[in-house]
Amino acid sequence: MAKIAFIGLGNMGGPMAGNLVKKGHEVRGVDLAKANLDAAAKRGVVAAADIAEAAQGADVVITMLPAGKDTISVYAKSGIFEAVAKGTLFIDCSTIDVASARLAHELAAKAGMLSIDSPVSGGVGGAEAATLTLMAGGTKQAFDKARPLLECVGKKVVHCGDAGAGQAAKICNNMILGVSMIAVSEAFVLAEKLGLSHDALFEVASTSSGQCWALTSYCPVPGPVPASPANNGYKPGFASALMVKDLRLAQEAAAASGAITPLGALAAQLFAMHANHGAAGADFSSIIGMIRGK
Secondary structure: OOEEEEEOOOOOHHHHHHHHHHOOOEEEEEOOOHHHHHHHHHOOOEEOOOHHHHHOOOOEEEEOOOOHHHHHHHHHHOOOHHHOOOOOEEEEOOOOOHHHHHHHHHHHHHOOOEEEEOOEEOHHHHHHHOOEEEEEEEOHHHHHHHHHHHHHHEEEEEEEEOOOHHHHHHHHHHHHHHHHHHHHHHHHHHHHHOOOOHHHHHHHHOOOOOOOHHHHOOOOOOOOOOOOHHHHOOOOOOEHHHHHHHHHHHHHHHHHHOOOOHHHHHHHHHHHHHHHHHHOOOEHHHHHHHHOOO
16 A cells, blocks of 8 residues: 555546545545545545645655646645655656656656656546556656556556656647547538438448547537537536647647647647637537537
8 A cells, every 4th residue: 555645636636546545545635626625535535734744754646737837836846855755756647748747857856756757548537437548758667666556547557658758648649639529520510411310420430441539439429429428518528628738738849849730730729719719618529519610
């Protein structure tokens, strides 16, 4: 059993921390929102007054935060390294820019800590069910130490490479997802115009060359995939605002590396338009409404 400090207990962090408790670990958590702390307490997470208190005596520190600046603030300004022993493992499960991820590794190494960046894929449903995919970047030593814990919250754990490689894998994956959801939505809108039923298109595309995760798991129209957000008023799932964030991270990385990603750039623009017109909190599959012209 490990003593774990979990920083960031929102829609993803809360269920992940709860699943660690279910596996027998002792988890102390901290979050700026009292509602998140209260919800986590129902999952067996012990609330701490602040980050340093959560980390005191911890074997592992896990962060799940909104942006790179938040992760860097925790590592550089919270006193967290002084609260733990040398060699403590730091796992950042946030989705942040690659540069910030690498800086976090540098700060941890300078303080004598082990670290990995390990963003997740699978949405709130995956966090609840412990079926996330986790993409890890860092040394093999750090990854080997982290793996048993990551397997408590996910069904697939991949060591992608050195520092920042987990973040690189995440933004590349989500660029594929954003582009493919737009393509799937356009196909259903075209089918509607042509008088083709949703079920007919799904039956064909899901078993032929149009098959993709956006279609078979998050189909943007009600009916063919009962578990998709389209059957629940587009309640996320994975919110449009988060897709915008990830696509922008991909574009920042593309600009920094000189990669040419025209479809990724267009997807970022379209999802930003969608989010800015009142759909930021709706599942990203709701973009089909904008494609319909609504």
